[in-house]
Amino acid sequence: MSIGLLLPFIILIGAMFLMTRSAKNKQRQAATMRNQMEPGSGVRTIGGMYAVVKEVNEDTVLLELADGVHAHFAKNSIGAVLDQSEYDRIVHGIEPDELEDGSEDADEDAATDEDAVTAEAADDERIDLSKTEDEPKKDGTDPK
Secondary structure (H helix, E strand, O other): OHHHHHHHHHHHEEEEHHHHHHHHHHHHHHHHHHOOOOOOOOEEOOOOOOEEEEOOOOOEEEEEEOOOOOEEEHHEEEEEEEEHHHHHHHOOOOOOOOOOOOOOHHHHHHHHHHHHHHHHHHHHHOOOOOOOOOOOOOOOOOOO
């Protein structure tokens, strides 16, 4: 047999090996993430629902979907375990406290001043696009 006949098979086997290896790595990472769940952590299900973990069992998880609303989900249905700050940002709209030192306040004030100048310039450049009945059309015909 010549190398020309074996080369496509070798490439095919190599590609299959790389694909299965990457899939196994993703499965391992997902299993590790699901095993790190503990009561109180925020999660996102594979369906896109956000909830708080109340209880972790062997194959299932008890999630609190809203105050007093609980549901059992399979562990495999958990798409992501979220940090507390990320969960609060997404679900409650609470931004993390980024203003820990005064240096960021000065930057924010400068940005606010620039926004005000930009807004004033935009007011000056506004064009009135409203239609009036008294204006003749540009093509010379009467609007009536």
